[in-house]
Amino acid sequence: xxNLKLLIILLLGGTFLLVxxxxxxxxxxCSSNFDQVALFTNVADxxxxxxxxxLNSAVENLSxxxxxxxxxxxxxxxxxxxxxxxxxxxxxxxAAQFEFGPAEDVFLRNSLNNFPANISQIEFNVExxxxxxxxxxxxxxxxxxxxxxxxxxxxxxxxxxxxxxxxENSNKEKYKSYLNAxxxxxxxxxxxxxxxxxxxxxxxxxxxxxTAAGTSLSQIINGWNxxxxxxxxxxxGVPSGVxxxxxxxxxxxxxxxSGISSSLAVAALNASLRLYLGMDGDxxxxxxxxxxxxxxxxEKNGKTLDAVIxxxxxxxxxxxxxxxxxxxxxxxxxxxxxxxxxxxxxxxVVNIKTDLPSVLCISITYVDNxxxxx
Amino acid sequence: MTxxxxxxxxxxxxxxxxxxxxxxxxxxxxxxxxxLGAIRFIEEGWVEKLxxxxxxxxxxxxxxxxxxxxxxxxxxxxxxxxxSAAMVMLGFLYRIAxxxxxxxxxxxxxxxxxxxxxxxxxxxxxxxxxxxxPANKSHSVDVLLWKNLKATQVPSWTINILILQLTxxxxxxxxAKLNYDWIFHAMPLAVWLPERQDLPILGYFFxxxxxxxxxxxxxxxxxxxxxxxxxxxxxRPFAYFLVIIFHLMTWxxxxxxxxxxxxxxxxxxxxxxxxxxxxxxxxxxxxxLTARWKVRSIKKQVxxxxxxxxxxxxxxIPLRHFLYPSNVFWSEEGYRFSWRxxxxxxxxQATFTLRDPETNRQTEIINSRYxxxxxxxxxxxxxxxILQFAHxxxxxxxxxxxxxxxxxxxxxHVAINGRVSQQFIDPTVNLAELKDSFFPxxxxxxxxx
Numbered sequence: 145x146x147n148l149k150l151l152i153i154l155l156l157g158g159t160f161l162l163v164x165x166x167x168x169x170x171x172x173x174c175s176s177n178f179d180q181v182a183l184f185t186n187v188a189d190x191x192x193x194x195x196x197x198x199l200n201s202a203v204e205n206l207s208x209x210x211x212x213x214x215x216x217x218x219x220x221x222x223x224x225x226x227x228x229x230x231x232x233x234x235x236x237x238x239a240a241q242f243e244f245g246p247a248e249d250v251f252l253r254n255s256l257n258n259f260p261a262n263i264s265q266i267e268f269n270v271e272x273x274x275x276x277x278x279x280x281x282x283x284x285x286x287x288x289x290x291x292x293x294x295x296x297x298x299x300x301x302x303x304x305x306x307x308x309x310x311x312e313n314s315n316k317e318k319y320k321s322y323l324n325a326x327x328x329x330x331x332x333x334x335x336x337x338x339x340x341x342x343x344x345x346x347x348x349x350x351x352x353x354x355t356a357a358g359t360s361l362s363q364i365i366n367g368w369n370x371x372x373x374x375x376x377x378x379x380x381g382v383p384s385g386v387x388x389x390x391x392x393x394x395x396x397x398x399x400x401x402s403g404i405s406s407s408l409a410v411a412a413l414n415a416s417l418r419l420y421l422g423m424d425g426d427x428x429x430x431x432x433x434x435x436x437x438x439x440x441x442x443e444k445n446g447k448t449l450d451a452v453i454x455x456x457x458x459x460x461x462x463x464x465x466x467x468x469x470x471x472x473x474x475x476x477x478x479x480x481x482x483x484x485x486x487x488x489x490x491x492x493v494v495n496i497k498t499d500l501p502s503v504l505c506i507s508i509t510y511v512d513n514x515x516x517x518x
Numbered sequence: 519m520t521x522x523x524x525x526x527x528x529x530x531x532x533x534x535x536x537x538x539x540x541x542x543x544x545x546x547x548x549x550x551x552x553x554l555g556a557i558r559f560i561e562e563g564w565v566e567k568l569x570x571x572x573x574x575x576x577x578x579x580x581x582x583x584x585x586x587x588x589x590x591x592x593x594x595x596x597x598x599x600x601x602s603a604a605m606v607m608l609g610f611l612y613r614i615a616x617x618x619x620x621x622x623x624x625x626x627x628x629x630x631x632x633x634x635x636x637x638x639x640x641x642x643x644x645x646x647x648x649x650x651x652p653a654n655k656s657h658s659v660d661v662l663l664w665k666n667l668k669a670t671q672v673p674s675w676t677i678n679i680l681i682l683q684l685t686x687x688x689x690x691x692x693x694a695k696l697n698y699d700w701i702f703h704a705m706p707l708a709v710w711l712p713e714r715q716d717l718p719i720l721g722y723f724f725x726x727x728x729x730x731x732x733x734x735x736x737x738x739x740x741x742x743x744x745x746x747x748x749x750x751x752x753x754r755p756f757a758y759f760l761v762i763i764f765h766l767m768t769w770x771x772x773x774x775x776x777x778x779x780x781x782x783x784x785x786x787x788x789x790x791x792x793x794x795x796x797x798x799x800x801x802x803x804x805x806x807l808t809a810r811w812k813v814r815s816i817k818k819q820v821x822x823x824x825x826x827x828x829x830x831x832x833x834x835i836p837l838r839h840f841l842y843p844s845n846v847f848w849s850e851e852g853y854r855f856s857w858r859x860x861x862x863x864x865x866x867q868a869t870f871t872l873r874d875p876e877t878n879r880q881t882e883i884i885n886s887r888y889x890x891x892x893x894x895x896x897x898x899x900x901x902x903x904i905l906q907f908a909h910x911x912x913x914x915x916x917x918x919x920x921x922x923x924x925x926x927x928x929x930x931h932v933a934i935n936g937r938v939s940q941q942f943i944d945p946t947v948n949l950a951e952l953k954d955s956f957f958p959x960x961x962x963x964x965x966x967x
Contacts, residue, residue: 177725356713377884389879389919444938490869494931494939498867502933505709516775518635518859 186430202232237411241371246340251280261288275325296401394472403470442503535671537791545653549607609658685745692741704730706863866898866932908949
């Protein structure tokens with residue numbers, strides 16, 4: 145027994161000797177208590193709900209203009225429809241970052257904005273009147289399909305030439321009916337999402353506090369990050385060629401046929417910044433993730449993390465805004481500015497995906513462990 | 519030190535006959551638990567997720583030759599594990615069964631280092647030890663078949679070696695907790711506990727920082743001392759009660775699968791059968807001891823020294839990080855196989871760039887084209903995985919693009935325990951030219967405080 149006791153004493157003594165790496169430390173991590181309900185209320189009432197509401201009315205307008213056009217296809221109704229399309233596509237950029245809850249239920253993002261569109265699939269669908277979209281992962285639906293049907297279907301952006309497809313082409317009725325089907329699918333999905341948010345989801349969203357997976361905070365941060373990365377990769381990265389050995393792929397831009405890629409990208413980036421700041425569409429700055437960061441007093445490279453993030457947003461927005469539309473033509477001409485914009489966008493990822501969750505002490509469940517941990 | 523002393527120790531801890539009950543109990547519970555664990559693994563769909571979906575698998579150093587099987591092969595491996603675990607439980611062809619279990623389970627663990635878990639390693643170690651232990655000499659099918667196999671007593675080392683192994687696990691888990699963040703910042707529990715505020719009653723307390731501190735300190739104290747309290751006859755019942763409470767807590771709080779049950783079941787080995795107590799009190803003269811100790815057998819000459827070396831390795835392996843100049847939490851050099859359990863909250867990202875020096879064309883890599891989300895997450899914080907993945911990219915681009923000598927760099931950032939991230943790997947170094955080894959990885963940047 146004595147030997148055993150000696151052993152214990154030795155082991156215990158030894159272990160305390162091993163206490164190491166003491167340092168005169170910075171701020172205590174995870175020490176703040178921020179008001180999550182205030183954040184959720186602001187984000188829901190001033191950002192998410194208005195975004196969906198705006199998207200919903202834009203999509204309803206799109207639907208009306210589509211019916212007008214299909215009933216009387218003229219250059220005038222086509223032009224109005226094109227405008228309605230652009231408006232709806234722009235307002236989608238604000239709503240794309242909330243792919244959880246109601247949006248996730250209907251696969252909103254994939255249903256509305258899988259791009260680049262698969263043209264041969266669309267033409268096949270038209271020919272065979274395959275007008276149902278029950279698979280969310282196809283590339284023959286949503287805004288990219290409309291982009292093609294309204295701007296590229298005749299191989300020219302020219303209004304009169306496009307119009308002929310709906311007035312003179314032997315398949316004109318089939319084109320009209322496919323156009324209708326695409327729009328009504330968008331409308332159904334957006335309606336459903338908007339309805340769920342306004343009827344019940346808003347309240348449960350605000351109530352779901354905490355930092356675990358599935359709480360509103362993790363949904364906001366995950367949705368925000370996921371959308372940012374998709375933006376980076378699909379809107380800028382792929383077409384610029386940085387992901388494919390510097391072979392630019394200009395036809396893979398978002399909105400290739402209508403040529404509004406840059407405007408959409410700027411809108412998306414601004415939406416991302418506004419969600420971070422907690423800012424509504426009119427520029428009123430409410431409680432956002434930036435306020436949380438200020439409270440924990442996190443520093444990076446001698447600046448506050450908040451300042452780092454805001455500055456990086458500014459650089460990224462500047463760089464993207466400098467890319468003239470149509471982006472595909474800019475890239476064909478010289479991809480360098482797009483690559484530079486990509487680099488600015490990329491620098492932000494570590495700030496918002498790794499640093500922000502870390503200092504807010506949210507172990508991000510961006511990726512669920514498929515198995516146990518220890 | 520006299521030889522009499524050594525002989526007494528030898529007799530006491532190695533040779534003295536003790537009741538077989540703890541060993542038999544251990545065999546039955548361990549086999550049963552492993553069987554259920556493997557069934558659960560299949561039911562959760564993890565065979566598909568972890569072994570059939572990935573197109574690339576991270577390797578353990580020295581075990582690069584381990585390959586996954588196809589679907590039927592993987593299921594066959596799992597059925598082997600389940601079947602052999604059941605045979606171990608029943609004590610049917612025990613020696614063959616436990617070897618089959620050890621080999622199949624260890625092979626499974628070696629397929630993808632992404633899935634490394636301390637408690638899976640513990641299972642490998644315990645199974646390895648069980649190969650040498652006469653755990654089938656009572657309450658087993660083997661005894662029904664071969665009557666003369668039956669024994670009521672076994673030499674004490676066969677039980678003590680398991681006690682020693684568990685003591686090593688707890689003690690090193692405790693030592694690992696004696697780090698600055700754990701003790702003075704209650705990290706990472708300060709991140710993890712608030713996530714469980716939805717738990718009834720207990721959850722309420724998790725919002726308070728002092729609870730994280732209390733649990734950090736209590737956890738460290740528990741790990742450091744519990745094995746010794748379990749050894750002591752008087753404190754043993756209460757200590758075992760604490761074992762149950764502690765591991766049920768971890769089971770409740772964390773997604774750690776079988777670990778709590780393994781520990782709750784394994785620590786029963788500390789409870790001797792009544793006859794052990796009697797033998798402890800057996801007074802033998804030095805002459806008698808020497809006589810018994812001098813009885814030579816193959817066991818004493820080969821197996822016991824071999825297991826002694828094994829146990830020495832068990833003690834030195836967790837200490838190997840001292841040979842590396844880096845911070846073990848940051849660089850993970852010497853992190854695995856060291857009972858560093860639930861110790862750090864870490865996240866990161868790694869963006870690879872591959873350049874063809876001949877054409878000067880370069881490409882950023884989309885990791886998700888090659889890795890599952892879980893693999894990518896694990897890769898971004900473990901340097902050896904980062905290197906392995908770079909080599910895989912080299913292979914892939916040679917195969918698909920004919921690029922002969924690509925230059926592969928990584929822009930990687932890792933955040934630890936609630937801090938902002940820092941650059942992890944030297945972004946200028948060409949990973950394609952590096953080889954993994956046990957030597958310090960100089961291309962891991964130092965952590966700045």
